[in-house]
Amino acid sequence: MTHTTHPSKQQTRLWLQQRTLSRLPPPELAEIRSQLGWKLLPNNAVSKL
Secondary structure: OOEEOOOOHHHHHHHHHHHHHOOOOOOOHHHHHHHHOOOEEOHHHOOOO
């Protein structure tokens, strides 16, 4: 099983605010995920509790 890291609501809101102020077209989804640190982690990368 894999786990997904998610950005916090505050990080997402800040990113959206910055993107709104920038007059550039939106980046690709992969770039958005990279900027927000939103990644899939393989099962062996997550410590087992």
